[in-house]
Amino acid sequence: MAPFDITAAGPIASALIFGLIGIGFGAVLEMGGFGDTRKLAAQFYLRDMTVLKVMFTGIIVAAILVAGATAFGLLDMNRVWINPTYLWPGIVGGLIMGVGFILGGFCPGTSVVAASTLKIDGMLFLAGVLGGVWLFGETVGSFELFFISSNMGRFTLAEWLGAPVGVVLLLAVLLVLVMFWAAELAERYFGEKKAWAEIPLRPTSLGKAGGAAALVLAALIVVMHGQPTPAQKFELLGEAVKKPVAERAIFVHPAEVVALRQDLNIRVAVLDLRDEHDFNLFHVGGSRHVDPAALTQPEVLKPLLAEPASTVTFLVANGEGPALAAWKALKASGVQNLYVVEGGVNRWLELYPVDACVAIPGQPAAADADRLAWHFAFATGSSLPSAWPELTASRAFRTPCAASASEESHHGGHGITWPEYQFARKVKLQVKAAVKGGCG
Amino acid sequence: MAATKEPRPYVNPYLAGTLLGVVLFLSFYVTGGGLGASGALSHIQTGVLDWFAPAHVDRTAYFADIAGGERNPWTSSGVYMLVGTIVGGFASGLYNRRVRLELRKGPNVTITTRVVFALLGGIIMGYGARLARGCTSGQALSGGAVLSVGSWAFAFAVFASAYALAWFVRRLWN
Numbered sequence: 001m002a003p004f005d006i007t008a009a010g011p012i013a014s015a016l017i018f019g020l021i022g023i024g025f026g027a028v029l030e031m032g033g034f035g036d037t038r039k040l041a042a043q044f045y046l047r048d049m050t051v052l053k054v055m056f057t058g059i060i061v062a063a064i065l066v067a068g069a070t071a072f073g074l075l076d077m078n079r080v081w082i083n084p085t086y087l088w089p090g091i092v093g094g095l096i097m098g099v100g101f102i103l104g105g106f107c108p109g110t111s112v113v114a115a116s117t118l119k120i121d122g123m124l125f126l127a128g129v130l131g132g133v134w135l136f137g138e139t140v141g142s143f144e145l146f147f148i149s150s151n152m153g154r155f156t157l158a159e160w161l162g163a164p165v166g167v168v169l170l171l172a173v174l175l176v177l178v179m180f181w182a183a184e185l186a187e188r189y190f191g192e193k194k195a196w197a198e199i200p201l202r203p204t205s206l207g208k209a210g211g212a213a214a215l216v217l218a219a220l221i222v223v224m225h226g227q228p229t230p231a232q233k234f235e236l237l238g239e240a241v242k243k244p245v246a247e248r249a250i251f252v253h254p255a256e257v258v259a260l261r262q263d264l265n266i267r268v269a270v271l272d273l274r275d276e277h278d279f280n281l282f283h284v285g286g287s288r289h290v291d292p293a294a295l296t297q298p299e300v301l302k303p304l305l306a307e308p309a310s311t312v313t314f315l316v317a318n319g320e321g322p323a324l325a326a327w328k329a330l331k332a333s334g335v336q337n338l339y340v341v342e343g344g345v346n347r348w349l350e351l352y353p354v355d356a357c358v359a360i361p362g363q364p365a366a367a368d369a370d371r372l373a374w375h376f377a378f379a380t381g382s383s384l385p386s387a388w389p390e391l392t393a394s395r396a397f398r399t400p401c402a403a404s405a406s407e408e409s410h411h412g413g414h415g416i417t418w419p420e421y422q423f424a425r426k427v428k429l430q431v432k433a434a435v436k437g438g439c440g
Numbered sequence: 441m442a443a444t445k446e447p448r449p450y451v452n453p454y455l456a457g458t459l460l461g462v463v464l465f466l467s468f469y470v471t472g473g474g475l476g477a478s479g480a481l482s483h484i485q486t487g488v489l490d491w492f493a494p495a496h497v498d499r500t501a502y503f504a505d506i507a508g509g510e511r512n513p514w515t516s517s518g519v520y521m522l523v524g525t526i527v528g529g530f531a532s533g534l535y536n537r538r539v540r541l542e543l544r545k546g547p548n549v550t551i552t553t554r555v556v557f558a559l560l561g562g563i564i565m566g567y568g569a570r571l572a573r574g575c576t577s578g579q580a581l582s583g584g585a586v587l588s589v590g591s592w593a594f595a596f597a598v599f600a601s602a603y604a605l606a607w608f609v610r611r612l613w614n
Contacts, residue, residue: 003472015520017470022524023531025475025577026461034454037452037544037558044606050453052599055580055581057457058464062585065465074469081473083574083583085590090579093572094594097565099600102609104561105544107576108569108597109477110564116526117533120543121558126481128562133482133487133564136570137502147571159586169586180454318549338501398504 002075010013026113035114036048037121039103044102056176064218065409066171071225071232073236078305078334087150104128155308166223173219177212184208199414199419230296233332241331250327251342253423254351257284257314257390267311273322274345276294281376282359284316284341284348292326296333303323304335309431316341316348318372336430346373352418357401392417448536464585471517474582479577480518481566482506487513546613556613566584 005013032054033039042048069075101107106114106125110115114122140147150183158168181203188199203209228236244250261268270280270287281290287425304313313335323340330338340347349359382388383398393416467475478519486506490513497503507513533539545554554607569575572594576584580598583591 002469004470011515014517015515018517018520019524019527021463021467021471022521022526023477023528024466024524025460025521026525026528026530027532028456028459028463028528029525030529030538031451031454032460033540035529035533038546038613041546044602045610045613050450053453054457054460055576055595057454058460059584062464062468062581063460063461063587065461065467066585068468068565069465076588079472080468080586082586083474083579083588083591085588085593086573087590087593088570090590090594092577092596093568093570095601096568096571097575098567098568098598098603099605100561100563100565101598102561102602103557104565105613106561108565108567109475109575109577112477112522112525114544116529117539118541119543120541121554124558125562125565126553127562127565129478129569130488130561130562132563132566132568133478133570134485136567137486139484140502140570141500145536152589155589157589157592160456160491160589165587166487172587180600181531208454251556262442300601313452361450383478394502394567408601 002069003079014182025109026116029110029113030117033335034110035117035122037114037119037125040107040110041102041105042191043337045190046186049187052183054181054361056179060173060176060215063169063221064215065171067165067227069220070219071222073228073229073232076233076237076334080120082154082156085150085152085155086148087151087152099287100132110288119269151300164223165227166219166225168218170219172224173215176216180212181210214409230329230332234328237332245324245328248342248343249426250339251320252314252339252426253420253421254340254348254389255339255423256425256427260312261390265310266429267308269307269311269313270341271313271315271326271346273315273317273326274372278318278345280379280381281347281372282345282374282380282384283382283387284345284353285382287316287382292322293328296329301333301335304330305333307336309336309429312337312339312429313342314339317344319344319366323369337425337427349374349386351421352389354384354386386420389418445537447538460581461585466582467582468586473517474578474585475520475521476518476574476578476582478566478569479578480516480522482570483513483516483519484522546611548614549612553612 009017012327013111022139025195027037033050034054039048039050043051066075066080066271070077097107104111104125106122108126108129111122111125111129115126126260127193156165157172158165161168183205185199186203189196203212226376234241257268260266262428269292272283272287273292276289290300307313315330315338317323320340320343323344327338327340343350351380358380359374362373362375364373380398383396385391385397388394464475467473483506486497486503489503490507498508513519532537541549543554565575573577574594576598579591580595584595604607
């Protein structure tokens with residue numbers, strides 16, 4: 001599924017791809033008249049609204065194509081770069097740019113196009129931009145805190161409004177159509193100097209009405225079709241994601257989890273998907289209880305996506321079934337370095353058993369059954385050594401069976417030695433896919 | 441022959457916009473990122489600075505990020521795209537007979553005024569574009585198409601500020 005990993009195509013091929021996209025970009029801007037500073041400036045005197053029309057048509061057409069491609073499973077939105085929102089630096093930067101726009105008559109992209117057709121004012125403006133970005137690099141250190149303030153990360157209008165992508169798209173289409181309608185009227189009044197009475201309020205050509213209808217229709221199709229659910233998205237992902245499941249490469253031996261927890265270079269996060277009752281009876285030390293139904297909600301998903309590349313996230317259930325389902329949903333949502341604890345808590349307790357006075361093995365549960373196969377006498381949480389096999393001793397460990405309470409517990413903590421388990425290493429750290437915008 | 445030397449007219453803005461949208465979508469579809477210009481200009485500026493003052497580049501956090509140490513600012517995807525933009529703009533200009541060495545300005549300003557304001561506007565624009573983490577193409581266009589909140593706020597900020605100031609500098613353009 002697109003986008004493609006074009007770095008795999010080699011440096012020359014990827015340079016060519018970017019170059020070709022640039023050629024399309026430059027040619028379209030030039031054709032639209034963006035190389036002429038007078039046309040650009042006329043926008044701000046309402047005589048010629050070309051800039052607004054071209055820009056917002058471009059935005060809305062691309063938005064429809066992107067949302068449509070995502071809806072029909074052609075494009076994986078998790079791998080598309082969405083400009084992170086730094087609200088206030090963005091707004092202040094935008095206000096400053098507006099000043100530059102009206103004084104100089106260009107924005108950076110259009111000045112490049114003007115310069116390419118040998119417009120001297122475009123070249124001068126471009127030289128000015130180079131000076132401006134240099135000045136910024138020299139001075140940003142003095143207001144670094146503002147520059148990195150109000151960072152909302154990857155934050156879309158759909159998340160902000162809490163509405164489906166399609167609905168937001170439809171609203172954006174309607175907003176843009178109203179802007180175009182106002183722009184047409186303004187051109188008649190300020191550009192052609194017609195009296196208001198002579199200006200028709202409805203679209204004057206079939207092409208414009210038809211284009212508007214096409215945009216609304218396309219947005220409606222996206223609304224009706226909806227965006228794929230995580231399960232549908234997973235089905236759309238390629239073999240590269242599905243093969244490891246079939247080969248059990250994503251199921252990690254508990255002893256490897258324990259070994260990784262001792263690795264200072266890696267942060268291990270364990271998400272426990274069982275109900276609260278089982279979680280309270282026993283859970284792996286430091287694990288977090290998560291409701292599987294809430295996994296792909298933004299408040300759970302966003303922190304997972306924001307984890308650095310050195311974090312390995314493990315999913316654990318009583319068996320493997322719910323953990324695998326959660327793995328698919330999170331994988332389809334773009335979470336990296338994600339694994340399932342092999343055999344779940346039931347297997348964990350086989351390898352790192354608790355004392356018989358705390359829990360005894362009950363009926364063995366099938367691997368995909370979500371049932372705790374141990375009968376606990378009381379809730380232990382993560383207070384037993386079994387929850388922290390990487391720690392050989394800790395003062396925090398309880399010694400529940402210790403009528404024979406060893407002297408040790410008062411002096412050096414409750415100690416225990418686990419057998420050395422053999423396992424095949426399966427965790428491979430993956431660096432995040434480097435998606436970056438052209439302006440980054 | 442003189443008649444054929446006239447530039448061809450610009451294409452309909454809605455058609456140009458649609459083509460722009462298709463190019464932008466292709467960029468997202470193939471590369472996973474949008475279009476842009478100012479990021480590449482920042483790379484070029486830092487690259488040039490790196491020829492003359494490499495130690496200064498290494499010691500200024502913002503520049504070091506781009507060209508510090510062994511980093512090569514010239515091989516970024518944005519720079520390739522910028523080269524393409526120049527080629528594409530030139531090709532379209534050539535076909536439409538608009539490639540001509542000339543200075544465009546408002547009807548009532550002197551060449552000196554235009555030169556000064558083009559440079560000044562460029563400097564302000566470049567500064568603002570880096571503060572906003574992208575220019576009209578990289579933020580408004582690309583971020584707008586993927587419905588980023590910041591990009592829409594940014595786009596309206598640019599237009600609002602330019603409209604607010606337009607009346608005061610009307611002599612430049614009218």
